[in-house]
Amino acid sequence: MNQIVPPAETTRTGRTGFVPDFELYGEETDFPDVLHCELLKDRAPAHGWRITPHRHGRLHQFFLIMAGDGRCHLDGETYELRQGSVLNVPAGAVHSFSFEPGIKGYVLTIPVFELADAQERLPLGSSALAGFFKANADRSIVDMFRAVHSEFTGHRQLRAPMLRAMSRQIACVVARLAPTEAGPAPGAGSDARIQRFELLVRNEDTRGWRVSDYAREVGLSPNHLIRLCRAHFGVSPQRFIEDVGFREARRMLAYTRMSIAEVGFSVGFEDPSYFSRAFRKRTGVTPKAYRESLAS
Structure with a gap:
């Protein structure tokens, strides 16, 4: 008999009340790469x-x-x-x-x-x-x-x-190897509008959009988008947008030679100083320190 795993609140530490929710096993830092x-x-x-x-x-x-x-x-x-x-x-x-x-x-x-x-x-x-x-x-x-x-x-x-x-x-x-009886994954069958929202957030052409812009594009009211986003991702749409932007910034800092100002601009920050402050607030280190730590 399958064990029923009850839903759990995920904290900022990446742990749930029942089992750990990791990025990579044993790690609580953000996933840093394409794969x-x-x-x-x-x-x-x-x-x-x-x-x-x-x-x-x-x-x-x-x-x-x-x-x-x-x-x-x-x-x-x-x-x-x-x-x-x-x-x-x-x-x-x-x-x-x-x-x-x-x-x-x-x-x-x-x-x-x-x-x-x-x-x-x-x-x-x-x-x-x-x-x-x-x-x-x-x-x-x-x-x-x-x-x-x-x-x-x-x-x-x-x-x-x-x-x-x-x-x-x-x-x-x-x-192609999947058996026809493969069971559904937890959380499978996500709302197509949330999938569309996720794709839009990750599209470079939508940099600078507000939550209301995304909601209108996927055919939802802002409040409905907030409810769906919290149900599927555990965070608000604004938090999800920020998470995507900072994750992309970390990748650029790690795997490109773009200047810090260019990285910030690519993820929607026109002011390099504001980007550095926001990055440090989110990660605990400046963009320069983050890049140097990877190089070392």
Whole structure:
């Protein structure tokens, strides 16, 4: 029988009253990149090869087991992991792992909005990836995970668009392996108007829009948009807009040579000094210090 996980209030620390809600496992900082790809051995040994129950509210994950065994516990069910297993773990699903020491494989973590384009969700809006499932991986999937890990760690030119393209490819290939009985993910079936709002916020052409502008564009009153946004994201529309802007600013500071003023302007701040103050208020450090900390 599936364990019923009651809804929980998420605090600013990223923890809920029932299970931790992480960006990356064990971390409470904001997700800093287009995606994250690491080897299982990069994180699991430090936790005794056991990953305790947690969830990722807005992150979708794919796991590939290349050698070794393990178990996945997801929403009260237990799944055996064997060499050649590929796992689809949707955002919001409560999961944990027990790995055999020395297990080899990858975990690919992707913010759900990165698998969207200007027109529609690709392919998270479909039922194929909406629920957890385990399937057998062929050599082509193994090669894809190796390639995205190489691109992620390589920091070459055009890194971000390459990673976005590769993540879509993996998502589509894994979706083809989905069984027809794959169950819905927690929170699946989001309101199309909220999905439209999210895409608009992430569109560079809407920089500077007010909440009322977004509400009008998606066909809602501002108050209705506030209610839906709090229900789906746990924050107000204004907070969500700010979160998107500062997350994009962190990426630009980390992976481009744009000046701090240019980064601020790109995310809607015309005054560099105001951007620096706002960035420090949000992150605790100045844009310059943030960039220097990554360089070091």
